[in-house]
Amino acid sequence: MVKGKVLIVDDEADIRELLGDFLEGEGYDCALASDAPEALDLFKSSPDIDLVMSDIRMPGKSGLDLLGEIKDIDGDVMVVMISAVKDIESAITAMSKGAYDYVAKPFKLTEVGLIAKKAIEKRRLVLENKEYQKGLEIKVAEKTRDLEEALFKLDKTYLFTLRAMVVALDTRDEETQGHSLRVVKYTLKLAELMGIKDEKHLKVIEYGSLLHDIGKIGIPDAILRKPGKLTPEEWDVMKTHPRIGYNILHKIEFLEEAAQIVLHHHERLNGAGYPDGLQGHEISLGSRIFAVADTVDAMTTERPYRYALSFEEASEELAKYSGIQFDKQVVEAFQTVPLDFWINERRQWDQKFIDNDYDLLK
Numbered sequence: 001m002v003k004g005k006v007l008i009v010d011d012e013a014d015i016r017e018l019l020g021d022f023l024e025g026e027g028y029d030c031a032l033a034s035d036a037p038e039a040l041d042l043f044k045s046s047p048d049i050d051l052v053m054s055d056i057r058m059p060g061k062s063g064l065d066l067l068g069e070i071k072d073i074d075g076d077v078m079v080v081m082i083s084a085v086k087d088i089e090s091a092i093t094a095m096s097k098g099a100y101d102y103v104a105k106p107f108k109l110t111e112v113g114l115i116a117k118k119a120i121e122k123r124r125l126v127l128e129n130k131e132y133q134k135g136l137e138i139k140v141a142e143k144t145r146d147l148e149e150a151l152f153k154l155d156k157t158y159l160f161t162l163r164a165m166v167v168a169l170d171t172r173d174e175e176t177q178g179h180s181l182r183v184v185k186y187t188l189k190l191a192e193l194m195g196i197k198d199e200k201h202l203k204v205i206e207y208g209s210l211l212h213d214i215g216k217i218g219i220p221d222a223i224l225r226k227p228g229k230l231t232p233e234e235w236d237v238m239k240t241h242p243r244i245g246y247n248i249l250h251k252i253e254f255l256e257e258a259a260q261i262v263l264h265h266h267e268r269l270n271g272a273g274y275p276d277g278l279q280g281h282e283i284s285l286g287s288r289i290f291a292v293a294d295t296v297d298a299m300t301t302e303r304p305y306r307y308a309l310s311f312e313e314a315s316e317e318l319a320k321y322s323g324i325q326f327d328k329q330v331v332e333a334f335q336t337v338p339l340d341f342w343i344n345e346r347r348q349w350d351q352k353f354i355d356n357d358y359d360l361l362k
């Protein structure tokens with residue numbers, strides 16, 4: 001069995017043939033070259049060479065030049081320099097540039113054999129380690145893909161469950177059926193127009209806008225489903241729903257950030273909102289974006305006590321209260337899109353509910 005392939009480079013025929021005969025007798029397959037260019041050609045045509053043994057001083061290109069060119073082709077090949085005693089310093093320099101070892105003339109063949117054996121053993125260890133690392137990287141990549149797929153499915157399961165829950169909640173409040181799902185669509189479009197691209201941030205905004213009214217689960221039906229206007233006392237009870245929603249969600253790890261949007265979705269830029277009376281940028285960007293989407297849907301939805309406004313009228317109302325109730329930048333983002341876009345979005349979602357098309361939950 002061949003122990004390895006060795007390329008021997010020396011301009012002295014006697015030396016290269018001596019080394020070749022000896023190493024072949026030790027079980028190596030040897031190729032011989034008389035100078036650096038010939039050696040380079042042989043090396044390029046034989047990708048299975050494990051070890052190059054090269055003289056340092058040769059006519060034309062030196063062994064150091066050859067070392068650099070060979071290492072550029074295959075950084076893992078072992079190179080042993082052959083030097084005269086007076087070139088020992090050059091041999092040590094070669095090792096700093098990637099040579100494995102050196103032998104000095106006059107050399108002992110037994111020493112050459114030992115160095116060749118160790119060099120090829122090291123190469124094989126290096127290659128085996130590389131293969132192991134490559135295999136490990138493939139396994140890690142596969143596991144990562146599996147994990148990403150599992151997380152994607154888990155996220156879809158979360159979202160489907162939350163949307164189904166919200167649909168169930170919306171059926172409790174007939175006036176706002178479909179509101180939560182429509183407002184998610186509007187909010188995410190506004191977030192896109194605001195230049196938000198971070199997937200995690202968008203997911204927080206999506207969950208927060210979807211669950212913004214989850215606290216209404218704690219509001220008595222007598223108040224929640226009252227067809228007329230609420231009394232001041234009833235209104236005080238209704239205004240507790242953001243805090244109720246926050247208390248439900250904030251201890252759930254994947255909804256912790258979304259819970260902040262739920263808590264502050266009725267805050268106003270001028271501090272006149274509830275429950276905390278926050279102002280300006282004290283209100284999270286997600287909550288400020290949601291506030292515009294929520295108001296647009298509310299204004300364009302018919303109630304027993306008032307007609308629905310047109311999207312044009314809703315846009316005028318946003319402009320009127322921009323900087324007071326609503327963030328100016330969000331209002332501007334809403335108005336950069338033709339009103340027909342928002343009208344078509346509303347029409348499509350209304351039709352889904354008329355048709356009981358629950359594909360919207362996917």
